[in-house]
Amino acid sequence: MENRNIESTAIYNRHLKPVIEAAIPASGQKISKPMTTDCVIVGRSEDADLTINDLKLSKHHFMLVKNNGKYSIKDLQSTNGIILNGKRVKKALLTGSDKIVAGNTTFRFILTNSDYDKPEPAKMPLGAPIDFTFDKSYRKTERAGSRKTIFVSIIAGLIVTAASLMFFSSEEEVKVAPIAQTQILPASRSIDLEIAETNLNEEDRAKILSYYRLAEYHFNMGNYALAKKSMETVFSLLPDSVIATAFIAACEDQIDRFAKADDNLRELEEEQKRQAVIEDLLKSGYAELDKNNYSGAIAAFQKVLDIDPYNTSAYDGIIIAEKSMQESLPIPPETIEVIRPSKGELLAIQMNNAFASADYTKAYELASRILKMGQRRAGRKYFLHANRTHDQILELTNNMFGPMMAEAGMLEKTGADREAADTYRTVLAQFPYHKQARANLKQIHKKLHEQAKLLYAKALLEETYSNITEAKSKLEMILTTVPKTDSYYRKAKSKLKKLEIAA
DSSP states (O other), X not given: OOOOOOOOHHHHOOEEEEEEEEEETTTTEEEEEEOOSSEEEEESSTTSSEEOOOXXXXXXXXXXXXXXXXXXXXEOSOSSOEEETTEEESXXXXXSEEEEEETTEEEEEEEEEEOOOOOOOOOXXXXXXXXXXXXXXXXXXXXXXXXXXXXXXXXXXXXXXXXXXXXXXXXXXXXXXXXXXXXXXXXXXXXXXXXXXXOOOHXXXXXXXXXXXXXXXXXXXXXXXXXXXXXXXXXXHOTTOHHHHHHHHHHHHHHHHHHHHHHHHHHHHHHHHHHHHHHHHHHHHHHHHXXXXXXXXXXXXXXXXXXXXXXXXXXXXXXXXXXXXXXXXXXXGGGTTTOOOOHHHHHHHXXXXXXXXXXXXXXXXXXXXXXXXXXXXXXXXXXXHHHHHXXXXXXXXXXXXXXXXXXXXXXXXXXXXXXXXXXXHHHHHHOTTOHHHXXXXXXXXXXXXXXXXXXXHXXXXXXXXXOHHHHHHHHHHHHHHSOTTSHHHHHHHHHHHHHHHHX
């Protein structure tokens, strides 16, 4: 079913006649009730506006509300809810051709048009009355009675006069697109009705209408700032105008939307320019490397890092350039014996050897030492290499011990804390820097510590009642529960020794 907007009575000169139809399956009865008020409550209670004898309906099941020319449905916290056009809703706008299911009853909300006699517009002090209906085409022959009004408007201001003449002096048909069709204005209001409700003189009425049509023209042409300015003049002359308020708000929304779009476009263009500069500098740097111009390459890559400090391609380029520069420099024979590798280089060599032999614990420790030295002391090349090795070791060990960690987690869930702790200890024995294993083992130790604390208290209680055997049993249980580093392990062992001596 295609949704359609509810037509405005002010725009189309038609009455909107809402009708509620109900079909009760149990009795086959059909009810049709026109909605004559702004709110209709439907339910099985006698005080409801539309009472339906349906046990699955709540006393006050839902209500239909008219607001600003639009109709909506709202569930009144019913037991079984409502289904609107196949979807369960709490609150929704109605289209004018809707199927509502509540309980065992099917309702239809229908919005129909009916002709009526157009009301007489308020008479103006000067000249014939002007028809302000939006959806009517304005012709030169239909404006004969309003020339005097236009003449007064010309005196009010040259700008307004020029705009008015542009709209009214053309021999071709000029049709003003109704702003209400753009869903800016309230459906139950129109500019002619708002003007008719005032006591303004003919000059102000003509000025309001001229500025309104000028604002409408600018809005339809996309000149929202000019439309807002023209409508602000209307608002100053007609401060209670609902249409002017809505029109100005719509103009501001459009201005904000285009401003945000411009900002996003500007940011995108700047980012594209930034990336283009980085790519050009990287190409220039690698081109200098090909020419063996290592100083020029380093300068180009450094400019990239000034723009993007985390650009790995620039870091790699600098490392390659520095290494190539060192290899290309001739070493005097007398200086060969005095050249010593730096501390960062020595540690990096040891780290690489440990990593190659799968001694990840030693490699991790050496990488950590290089990182603690910092980039300046260790050297940029060795610092970056240690950082990559550090992350690589963590990734490898996580994958290596993943099955064991999963097994230990399952043991914890089944209450086998001691077996889980043994598994975590096995992981830490192979790689002591596994953070998750260390944290989980600490948590288990904390839990076992609490258990040992309770057992020790019970052992002291059994000793008080001279149940030495039970006391010893609980103390021995502590020794098999907690690790030797736990304080209650030492307490239990000392207490057990005293009890054996006393016996």
